[in-house]
Amino acid sequence: MPQQPLADAVRSLMDRARTDLAELVAFRSVADPRQFPVEECRGAARWVADAFAAEGLTKVQLLDTPDGTQAVYAELPGPEGAPTVLLYSHYDVQPPLDEDAWLSPAFELTERDGRWYGRGAADCKGNILMHLTALRALRRVDGGYPVGLKIIVEGSEEQGTGGLEQYAQAHPELLAADAIVIGDTGNFTAGLPTVTATLRGMTMVEVSLTTLAGNLHSGAFGGAAPDALQGLVRLLASLHDEHGDVAVAGLTSDQTWPGVQYPEEQFRADAKVLDGVALTGTGTVADRLWARPAVTVHGIDAPPVIGATSSVQAAAKALVSLRVPPGGDALAAQDALIAHLEAQAPAGARLRIERQGAGEPFAADTSGPAYEAMGAAMAEAFGTPMVASGEGGSIPLCNTLQSLYPQAEIVLIGVEEPTTQIHAVNESVDPRELERMALTEALFLHRYAELRSV
Structure with missing residues (x-):
């Protein structure tokens, strides 16, 4: 698949991505009814369901999960012999913390200094737009999708109440796929394409x-x-x-961490450590964060x-x-x-x-065709080779999926990078990262179909 038509399509869709992200960020979808009305989460779930239905996905459903939240599910069979890819993300967000400390309203997407600010702009509503923009670009260029698709977007990841994990265990056939793309991480640094190989x-x-x-x-x-x-x-x-x-x-x-290292000065800048304040612990920064x-x-x-x-x-x-x-x-x-x-x-x-x-730690097997396809896609989209890093955070669903579908490759990517300030005030996303990651995902679906189709 030539890169340029897809790259042009993704770029032409970025204004729409910003408009959609603004609508999605406006939902105060914190999955804790003690803090925000449950209608905020239900509204976000309906928005997500409608958005994927508009891109031709079928069997779109709102699944009532055991923790009282809703997950959005959709699917679409692929061409004969094509593999099936599951795309994951979540629409629930962290609480805004001190809303007075935000430089712009937490639930109002605001452009400033080339970035888009708002709670969930990166984690994880920006990743929902990554999925949507990739699919829209494929439809615009190809008129359809090269693989079978399943979509699952949950509503309680940030609360850690396990609703989707429990639902998947009770319905083990639902999320079965050849490859699973977890849209809930990001690049080691902006502009450096990264897959997350391990999670604490x-x-x-x-x-x-x-x-x-x-x-x-x-x-x-x-x-x-x-x-x-x-x-x-x-x-x-x-x-x-x-x-x-x-x-x-x-x-x-x-x-010790054997892979890509995290220079201390870069970490201090990314974490906004005050001058003169020592870091916590011993060993390299990568050791402390990922190992x-x-x-x-x-x-x-x-x-x-x-x-x-x-x-x-x-x-x-x-x-x-x-x-x-x-x-x-x-x-x-x-x-x-x-x-x-x-x-x-x-x-x-x-x-x-x-x-x-x-939630148990997770380690991915990075030796299969999905990682080969993702490496090729990232190199094309970013113009530089893919690297693998660890992630200090946790996504318990990965272990559930790994146990249910041991033959499926699980690939973790996303629009987040160290300066997005996820879980903090003034969260933001770099639209250039969103554009490049959407292109990456569109290219990946083509490359993976070529490798796996029979």
């Missing part, structure tokens, strides 16, 4: 510490009364050693500074996540984390630990 797993626990029947006056009782907040802070600090490496018995923190465990405190329930009283705190709570590198076992790692917290808790304090689920 993740587990979370909620830790509650109680030391008193109720808060006490810090003048009358402070210094002798056991302060739950201070105890919790000490407990959380024990999870790392003096270098910042994870210090949980049973978890190893000396693994080793990481413990992060996601939140603490404690009195805010404004409005705080002069009190010794009777109770405190934290949400702690543990990222598990490839080769590890998420449930065993969770057990080790809990055992550490129990052993390090203040003597006599009432400690309560609630498990919040676990």
Whole structure:
């Protein structure tokens, strides 16, 4: 398939991609009814279903998954003998955090300095537009698609409640395919075409510490009364050693990453580390991000500074996540984390630990025809060879798909790159990355059909 007609088609579709992305970003589709009405997610699901139906996909359905959310499913048989490719993404998004900290409204796509800003612009609504734009370009150039297609777009990936995983396990024939393209990662750096070869797993626990029947006056009782907040802070600090490496018995923190490296200065710039602040841990940046465990405190329930009283705190709570590198076992790692917290808790304090689920790490087999086709497509679209990197984040569905369809190749790509600031304020997408990745996917579907068709 010549590259230029598809490249021209993708470029001509970018204005439409921006308009569609603006409509999709406008849905406040956080899959937590405590924060936003469930109608926001349902509206986004309907939008996605209508968009793929408009591109000729059939059997478009809204699937009610066990966690109360909806997944969008669609399919279209391919030419005789052609392979089937499943395209995945998710329409739910992270909460906007402090909306006052956004330079433009979080749910209003805004162009600034050549980028498109808005919650979900990259993660993961931008990847939905990557899929749509690739399919639109193929229809415009070829009048159809060279492979059989299945589409699945879930609605609770960010919440980690596992609705789609449970649905897929109950309906194992639904998502069967020869190759699966997970549109939920991105390039190592803008302009460098990248497939994600590994993902860390993740587990979370909620830790509650109680030391008193109720808060006490810090003048009358402070210094002798056991302060739950201070105890919790000490407990959380024990999870790392003096270098910042994870210090949980049973978890190893000396693994090394053999692939593409992440220069420290580039990481400092990408992560916006303040001048003079040291990085956490030892080893290379790639070792720390992709090969080793990481413990992060996601939140603490404690009195805010404004409005705080002069009190010794009777109770405190934290949400702690543990990222598990490839080769590890998420449930065993969770057990080790809990055992550490129990052993390090203040003597006599009432400690309560609630498990919040676990997703296993993932490693892809990069030796098959799908990776060969993706490498060729990326080289054509970007003008530079494809590289493979790890990803410190987690996509539990990958393991579910790997177990259900062991013969299917799973390829992780997307429009995200380090400057998109996913999960943070002022999330954005570079439209040039969206354009090149849409072209990559369109070229990939042609190359893969050529390699696999009989």
